[in-house]
Amino acid sequence: xxxxxxTSEHREAVLKQLPDVPxxxxxxxxxxxxxxxxxxxxxxxxxxxPALADRASVASVQVxxxxxxxxxxxxxxxxxxxxxxxxxxxxxxxxxxYVTASAGNHGMSVAAGAAAFGANAVIFLADTVPxxxxxxxxxxxxxxxxxxxxxxxxxKGAAEAAEAxxxxxxxxxxxxxxxxxxxxxxxxxxxxxxxxxxxMPEPPTHIFLQAGVGGLxxxxxxxxxxxxxxAPRIIVVEPEAAPxxxxxxxxxxxxxTTGPESAMGRxxxxxxxxxxxxxxxxxADDFMTISEATGATGSDAFADAGLxxxxxxxxxxxxxxxxxxxxxxxxxxxxxxxLVILSEGPEA
Numbered sequence: 001x002x003x004x005x006x007t008s009e010h011r012e013a014v015l016k017q018l019p020d021v022p023x024x025x026x027x028x029x030x031x032x033x034x035x036x037x038x039x040x041x042x043x044x045x046x047x048x049x050p051a052l053a054d055r056a057s058v059a060s061v062q063v064x065x066x067x068x069x070x071x072x073x074x075x076x077x078x079x080x081x082x083x084x085x086x087x088x089x090x091x092x093x094x095x096x097x098y099v100t101a102s103a104g105n106h107g108m109s110v111a112a113g114a115a116a117f118g119a120n121a122v123i124f125l126a127d128t129v130p131x132x133x134x135x136x137x138x139x140x141x142x143x144x145x146x147x148x149x150x151x152x153x154x155x156k157g158a159a160e161a162a163e164a165x166x167x168x169x170x171x172x173x174x175x176x177x178x179x180x181x182x183x184x185x186x187x188x189x190x191x192x193x194x195x196x197x198x199x200m201p202e203p204p205t206h207i208f209l210q211a212g213v214g215g216l217x218x219x220x221x222x223x224x225x226x227x228x229x230x231a232p233r234i235i236v237v238e239p240e241a242a243p244x245x246x247x248x249x250x251x252x253x254x255x256x257t258t259g260p261e262s263a264m265g266r267x268x269x270x271x272x273x274x275x276x277x278x279x280x281x282x283x284a285d286d287f288m289t290i291s292e293a294t295g296a297t298g299s300d301a302f303a304d305a306g307l308x309x310x311x312x313x314x315x316x317x318x319x320x321x322x323x324x325x326x327x328x329x330x331x332x333x334x335x336x337x338x339l340v341i342l343s344e345g346p347e348a
Contacts, residue, residue, distance in 0.1 A: 001294065002240070003328045004250055004287045013252025014281035022179055024222040024279035025187040028194045031078065034085050035191060040070045044192065046199035051305040052317060056324040058336040061317070062204065063307060064196045067345035072112055074313070074344035075192055075216060076105035080170055081113030082188030083181055094118035097167040101147075101154035102137075103129065103212065104266040104312070105344060106172045111140035122161065124154040128261055128268075150261075151269055173213040173273040182215065183275055189219035196339065197227045204339040206233045206332065208323075209284075210315035212269040214245050214276025216343065221283035232339075233331055235286040237319030239264045239295060244272040245280060246287040264295045266312035266344065286330065294318050302342065313344035 004010075035041040045065050052061040070077040080100070087093040097120040100110050107123040114121035121142040125134055127149050134144045147157030155171065162169040174182040207224055209217035214236075221234050238246055241259035248255045254277060262268040280287075290298075295311035298318025302309045311318070317340045323330040332338075 001291065001322045001326060002246065002289045003326070004246055006249055006281070006284055006286060010249050010252060011281050014249060014277065017253045018274060018278045021174075021274045021278045022183050024218045024275055025183060025190065026222050026226045027187065028190040028223070030086070031082050031188045031191050032194065034082060034089070038070070038085075043195050044069050046196055047307070049305045049307070052301060055301055056320050056332070056338065057334060058324065058332055058338050059334060061320070061338045061340060062200060063340055063342050064192060065307065065342045066192060067309065067313075067342060069192075072105065072108050073347065074105035074108070075189065075341070076109045077112070078188040078191050079172060079185040079215070080106060080109035081116070083170060083185050084110070084113030084117055084119060086184060088117040096120070097122060097165070098170045099158050099162050099167040100124070100170045100172075101151060101158040103151045103268060104133065107137050107142065108140065110170055111137050111142035115141045122167065124158040124161070126150050126154040128265070152271060172215050173269070173271070174275045176274070179275060182273060186215045186219045186275060189216050190223050192341070193220045193223040197223070200339065202337065203228045204232050204337045206235065206320075206330070206336055207339045208235050208237055208316040208319045209341065210237045210267055210312070210319070210343065211245055211276070212242070212267040213271070213273040214280060215273055216341070218273070218276035218279035218283070220341070222279050225283050233286065234284045235288060235319060235323065235330065236280055236284045237315050238287070238289050239267050239315070240289045240291050242268045242270050243289045244270055245277060246289050248272050248277055249281060249287050262295075263292050264312045264315055266310070267315060288319055288323065290315065290318050290322055294322050297321055307342055308346040309342055310344060310346060313342055316340040
């Protein structure tokens with residue numbers, strides 16, 4: 001485990017590099033209004049887990065459980081499908097082809113949103129993504145194309161296809177010149193934190209947020225700050241194999257990282273979303289990386305608590321367990337109230 005405290009010097013250096021990047025949205029009104037019209041939409045539960053609290057030696061652990069979100073198995077149902085629904089509201093979705101790369105559940109959201117609103121979906125997958133996931137995408141009506149050995153390769157293929165065919169690129173990451181759609185996509189993720197704020201019996205003292213490109217973590221952190229101010233300590237958790245946000249905060253500028261394939265495949269992203277990086281530079285207190293073994297400990301702990309997931313979905317609780325056992329001071333003690341997100345089911 002590596003731990004980086006996000007100092008004012010880190011924040012200022014990163015923000016100086018990103019003056020033209022938009023801040024994450026905190027306006028949950030539009031995604032909530034669209035979800036109210038969706039028959040598949042309903043709140044996901046917030047579950048108190050005494051077993052996880054005992055494991056981490058804290059007072060309580062509240063788990064926001066996204067495994068059944070809109071029947072798609074993860075929080076990602078709130079992202080790309082929301083963007084397509086917004087397009088449909090303006091009569092811009094029907095007949096359009098949306099193309100993206102996916103390391104997992106983002107592709108399902110694109111495919112489901114396209115199917116719901118009369119659009120087409122083309123999903124680029126790296127060679128490391130299991131064929132079983134490709135089959136799930138095809139079952140949603142998407143065309144699947146393999147491209148490259150890592151997520152970044154497949155993203156390049158998707159962007160090239162969008163340019164060549166006039167398709168609409170719908171990525172969950174952002175980079176210079178590409179902000180509008182990922183900004184709206186992250187806005188959809190606010191819904192789960194809006195629900196969690198209403199469901200929490202009292203505000204948390206700590207929030208552990210897993211991150212790939214950082215969209216979920218940044219949206220949740222922004223809304224948590226809007227709701228609870230500076231009180232919660234917000235910790236971002238990444239795989240050691242893909243420390244894109246950690247490395248960028250440490251360097252004071254966006255970084256492209258390298259590393260082996262991670263079993264935390266949904267988080268195995270080597271380059272941060274710039275919108276997410278800007279938001280987390282402002283809103284997160286700590287950045288930490290966890291080993292593959294620690295990631296497995298997180299999914300095992302969730303399973304033991306009756307909440308089965310993957311190492312990706314359990315990375316937040318893996319970070320909590322590692323932090324509670326570390327000599328490094330995260331401010332955890334027997335009075336701490338912790339919020340984590342169970343971001344996907346075991347078959348996601």
